[in-house]
Amino acid sequence: MSTATSPLATPFPALPPIGGVTLRVARARYKNWDRCDLTFVTLAEGTAVAGVLTNSKCPSPEVEWCRRALVLGRARALVVNAGNSNAFTGDRGRAAVEAIAARTAQAMACQPSDVFVASTGVIGVPLPIDKAEAGLDAAFVAESCGWEAVAETIGTTDTFTKGAFTTARIGDRTVKLSGVIKGSGMIAPDMATMLGFIFTDAAVDPAFLQSALEAANRQTFSCITVDGDTSTSDTVLAFATGAAGNAPIASFDDDGADAFAAALHDLCRQLAHLVVRDGEGATKFIAITVEGAESDGSAHRIAMSIANSPLVKTAIAGEDANWGRVVMAVGKAGEPAERDKLSIRFGTTQVAEGGLAVAGYDEAPVAAHLKGQEVEIGVDLHLGEGRATVWTCDLTHGYISINADYRS
């Protein structure tokens, strides 16, 4: 963990245990440090699993491993390594993942394909198998721990621990959903340099869990960006142990399905926002809503064009109501837009309408809004019904310091 905590940090919430989930951490010492960097989670037999993974064309072997294992839909264990992403390491990287899965499967008396693996850290250095195995052996016999220890152990450049909790009512049972996540650079659509893990005691079918997670992902993790860069290791996995004993949900027609999906969406949104709040160098949390686009997809692409514009992000950092840069970002998105219909607001104050500044525009309320830690930008294209909201942070000297000094 870095020492300079993000000014947008929020306290780690109280997360209760989830039935069927046991958490452990250990020191594999992937880097020259004395902190826990290996997380080992065991899951009750019959646990369903779903996942969304990076769209990178150069994924890590962990991502490829998870993609194959997800087809079976069942999980018994999760291993997370911090400090080395093992990406772009050829056969040696693949061998490291296989070794981790094999050793864990042996200890758990399960199949290697029941073991999910994720790693984060430097690219291009094969994960050392000896350290991974020693770390695992320590983890197998470690005392179980709580959620915050896991959130801390999966972190790398994160400046605060990130977790979220919610519940849903299924029939006469209340099911719990807990999640932990790490950021915080290479955060872009199609996931992020982000490892997120969600655990619930709900009984749900893997296919339903996958559908619900994908739907939530589209409006949460895929709607955040820090720097427009997409990691080779992005992974969100959701595990459902069934310990709550509800009548299993197999489809959206089943009782409680909508409630569970809504809770999962809420949890994903909480986690996604935490990643943005720990964006490298962030001092402002920015919500960008585009309305009146020709489609939701078009609105999303325009919102992302604004969210990824260095000129918009630096203007917000400078608390500058430079709405011209928003116009620029709308214009460059390549999506249907008519300049003379465009309206723009900061917070609740309309600054431009019908393709030009509003008459008698008073910058004072906008300047006041921009001084806060939470900034809203609204764009209405007045073309159709398409709508999207995305979240990002500002671009500051802190981002440059972190990334121009970080050594590979």
Add this chain to the structure above:
Amino acid sequence: MSTATSPLATPFPALPPIGGVTLRVARARYKNWDRCDLTFVTLAEGTAVAGVLTNSKCPSPEVEWCRRALVLGRARALVVNAGNSNAFTGDRGRAAVEAIAARTAQAMACQPSDVFVASTGVIGVPLPIDKAEAGLDAAFVAESCGWEAVAETIGTTDTFTKGAFTTARIGDRTVKLSGVIKGSGMIAPDMATMLGFIFTDAAVDPAFLQSALEAANRQTFSCITVDGDTSTSDTVLAFATGAAGNAPIASFDDDGADAFAAALHDLCRQLAHLVVRDGEGATKFIAITVEGAESDGSAHRIAMSIANSPLVKTAIAGEDANWGRVVMAVGKAGEPAERDKLSIRFGTTQVAEGGLAVAGYDEAPVAAHLKGQEVEIGVDLHLGEGRATVWTCDLTHGYISINADYRS
């Protein structure tokens, strides 16, 4: 002009006069400053014109004016305003452009459509017609000036004046080509926040000039990026007066056509590189070449993904041989790529091959290369014959300082 000159600046070259072109500058005082900010160029009767303009969906009225006027292919005058882009200003902005063209046409005894107009500066404030007209009236009677005065007058946040010169042999005549350009933020593919003006005494047909300019643009101005942002005002215009008296070129089959096109390409490349060298906060000039892609277009998109990656740009700023970030940027481009075939070099040193670090990789020559002002990144996908080179600069604290402090 800003006071802190880019460390990548080059001296303004000696540019000879171009027959049929007369340069003048004046003070319209679009901002509260005492510098020339209005450029007025007169062109001999029969001058051919070609242009490439921003692809922004929210273009300035100047861009729309030029797009219409270009259809006729002839020009008698160019007016350039600095300090106010007049973009996103509705009817009042359009009226300002029409007023400038009308007043200039009256003074020149030509059609308004023979007058080309470009403006750069803040978005959202209508260009004041009274100031433009007073500036024009001063320019009409001003002494003629040289190229560097024009380069200085069209500049805004530029830290040095930018010009280039070359010649071509057409039959028994040597024709001259001169150009001036301004940057230096909002620089991205599909042009840039960039106004570039090229003048030649060659006799060429407007349609041929347009083809040659578009071809040159694809491999020069459309291959540079500073921050991935695209201006609402990007404009490159080329004017050919015919004063050299060569046999007019009407198509690529004509004598001297290839030589002229090559010279135009060379001039555009020089000008494009100068814009990158004045990229906001730039301390490194970075050339990125992608080879072995499935097509040239695919190579271009991958090269731009690398060039626009904040993580790659900050790594170069930090002189960090972090090739993992190059892998990341290749992976996120969404173009065909096979991780295990990928090779990457910095300068002439291969750092990764076949999907992993080269055996016995020695960082020393790479570190030495990165300490220089000119950095080369090479990627070979080993998939096909597609190839592209793009140019960018690093991302530094200077960029943040310039853009978080610049007030709208």
